Amino acid sequence: MIALISENLFHLFFIVGLCLLIFVPLLLGVVIVLFADRKIWAAVQKRKGPNVVGPFGLFQIPADGLKFLFKEIIIPDGADKTVYFIAPILTSTLAIAAWAVIPIQENIVLSDINVGVLYIFAMSSLGIYGILMAGWASNSKYPFLGALRSAAQMVSYEVSIGFVIVTVLMCVGSLNLSEIVYAQKNIWFFIPLFPMFVVFFISALAETNRPPFDLPEAESELVAGYQTEYSAMPFLLFFLGEYINILLMCAMMTIMFFGGWYPPIDVAPFNLIPGFIWFLVKMMVIFYMISMVKAFVPRYRYDQLMRLGWKVFLPLSLLAVVVTSSVLFFFNLAPVFS
């Protein structure tokens, strides 16, 4: 055992270094995205948003983070302590773990596995447990109801997300995320599969508990949902996990519908810019859309949310699977593998 570790020590450090290379920009990205979110929201409502701490209020988000770090952790009486603390750790860990397979640029990816899409899907479906455990372990009514709502919502919308992914995969013929991007060299998938992009976008909002589907934390009904009893560091972890998941959804949409690292037009000024910059730009554009939705769409009622998920999106995405596969079959467009 010791021999094994000492033999692979260099390899181990190498992997840890690579993980940090993903993790640190990701945290930075969360800070930027949070700031952008608050600024956009403020601009829509004709407010100024954060503008006091640092230049343009840029240090507001790190300051908020530090505040959470130094606050006292309050544990509710009668909480199941172990589960109570595992829940936020699980949420943020799973959110970060999913980033291991995201290809930022050609050949720049931590782990280029064959089942990349399924891996991301699995990690995001495991995210439910963080919320369920938090709601149950808090031993309090509001978190429990919030957790139940959240779990039902995420399970429902995962179904349609799954079918949207299937339609994309049928056009690619591979579960590898880099392959999905390669397949879009000539045409980005949001052009032929535009309805599926819309379904995926809305389902992603529901999956990450963003408005207008933020019913798990509907403050007028449930205080703060499953996060009600959390304070300080555990709350920060939930928050971090939530925003990393939103970024992940942006990255997924970039990869599946907007051609990943490819420039919009393959001519001189555009294709000289490195691919990862295009990737980040596309992610930011999608995040801008997500942020705008938060600013001007009112919250859904819970039964309307369920109706949309099961009675509109599920039949629609099933139909899309059938139509896409028929078109691919009859026009001989289906990708062939050896």
Add this chain to the structure above:
Amino acid sequence: MTASLLSFYIFSTVILLSSLMVITSKNPVHSVLFLILTFFNGAGLFIILHAEFLAMILIIVYVGAVAVLFLFVVMMLDFKISLDKNNILQYLPIGFFVGVVFISELIIVLINTKFDLSNIQILVNPMIKFENLTNTEAIGSILYTDYILYFQLSGVILLVAMIGSIVLTLRTREGVKRQSIQSQLDRNYKSTITMVDPKSNEGVDI
């Protein structure tokens, strides 16, 4: 000791310990959480076997969907009826019976497996027929050709089970006011508002 062997020992130890905790922990929610840990580590074992598709499907289907609903139900149970020590003995005979059935089935399968050389080749390297294909492609290429009948049959069985459970639990209650989205959308100015011109001291007939 190689890295894969080490991870095999880690995964299988966690599986054994957590499955033990499933049946011994007092709190049913803890039991389900340990069950989920067991599934998760089972997926890890699949990855060591280079069956990454099965691993991911195990996590997505069992952990991400089935166990969530399971946890859902268990979380809403009343904990005061959870088992105390006297009750455990009460369930011993039936548990013993189920265990014996499983063990004897395993033994029957083991006895009937022919350990000739070609079989071992397939057992050690099940992907030998599909050398250039990935896992997913290999499963896909036999699932819809050689095993289409079994595959569709299992799908039909699941469909029947689903319809059956829906029919069993479906009940229509009288006097419940439901929101009909279509009728709400169909309402318009003409069908909802009538302008009347009431004369003094006469009232209106609507």
